[in-house]
Amino acid sequence: MPAGERARWWLGRTAIYTALIVWTVVCLFPIYWTLTTSFKAAPNVMRGDLVPWLDYAIDWRGWRSIGLSPDTIFQTSTVRDEFMKRFMNSLVVSLGASALAIVIGSLAAYGLTRFRYRWLWLRNADISFFFLSQMILPPVVLALPFLVLYRELDLRDTLAGLVMLYTLMVLPIVIWIMRDQFDAIPVELEEAALVDGLSTWGAFFAIVLPIALPGMVAAFVLSMILCWNEYFFAALLASTNSSTLPVMVASQTGSQGISWWSMAALSTAAILPLIVVAIALERYIIKGMTAGAVK
Structure with missing residues (x-):
């Protein structure tokens, strides 16, 4: 050279x-x-x-201040109990909403890549864009409708209410990620499985699902991060029983100003699980996010 x-x-x-x-x-x-x-x-x-x-x-x-220092970790602490309650609420809501979104979103994305839909002027591309357009809508626009709806259905301050709402929130992202995953899998593999005697569902679970697993993991982790960090709807619809960690972090204010040290400690404790999950599933996330980029 x-x-x-x-x-x-x-x-x-x-x-x-x-x-x-x-x-x-x-x-x-x-x-x-x-x-x-x-x-x-x-x-x-x-x-x-x-x-x-x-x-x-x-x-x-x-x-x-949150009962997690070396000198207080083994002592009774109401603040630590409250932190653990909020932590478990965030965990249940994030895992539940992400898992539900993966199931629904994967089926929807598979249908959009393998079948042709037509309703009035809407085609597959229009339906896909409709899902993506839901992310453009500002959350504050939905505040009053959801507040009224959840009050009528008695879903305010419930984990089930947050799970359903968060599922709707991350579903468009899951559909778009999984649509690219399924689109990158050759249809010939499923046709060969059908010739061998498998049903449509059998080909999906035996052939398509294992190949698309990295993308599902990437979509699941991304959905979990978005649900874990969501603050607006948690502050609006949850109070005593289902309040999550972001609401607790934002509440570290008082008459003397912001308790930056307490807020930082809560934030650090809140992001540690996400860091552990991201490191543990790093190879799946990379495969999932890059699959379909080169055909």
Whole structure:
């Protein structure tokens, strides 16, 4: 390789990796700031100290406020009990809504890729766009209708009500992800399975579903993240029995201002499960998000 071409190659690689490193720092800095803030005292928060042990000494005040510091973890704590209640509510709602959305969304996406629908002027592409268009609608527009509907159906402050609402919220994303997954699977595989004696459902479960599994995992994780972080409807429709973690995080305000250390500790505890899930399912997420990109 000539010297000039080698220099351009190294220059290009250096520029690419520099940009990737900068973008990684930009993406991870909010997590780092939240984590370090949970170990700060009030003066350190106000001064904007960033490096623990160098700019400031570790203070467990934020974790102590939610009963998760080393000196309170084994003691009775009403705040920790409330945190665990909100945590379990978020877990049940996120898992339930994501699982339900995967089942319904996968079937809908499979139908849109394998069958041709016609109703008035609507075709498959129009139906798919209709699902996507639901994401454009601002949540505040739906506040009053859902508030009235849930009051009439006695679904306010219930986990079942949040599960159904969150399922509707993430369903368009699941349908669009799974539509690309199923579209990338050759129809000939199913035709061969039908020739071998399998039914349509048998071909779906035996052939299509295993191939589309990475996409389903990616859609499930994305749906769970969206449900886990949702605040507006949780604050609107939940109060005592079904309130979730985002509402608890946003409530860390008082007459003295915002308790940044408590909010940071709650936020850190709230995002840890998502980080663990993302790391554990990383290879499925990557396969799912890239499947269908190249045919």
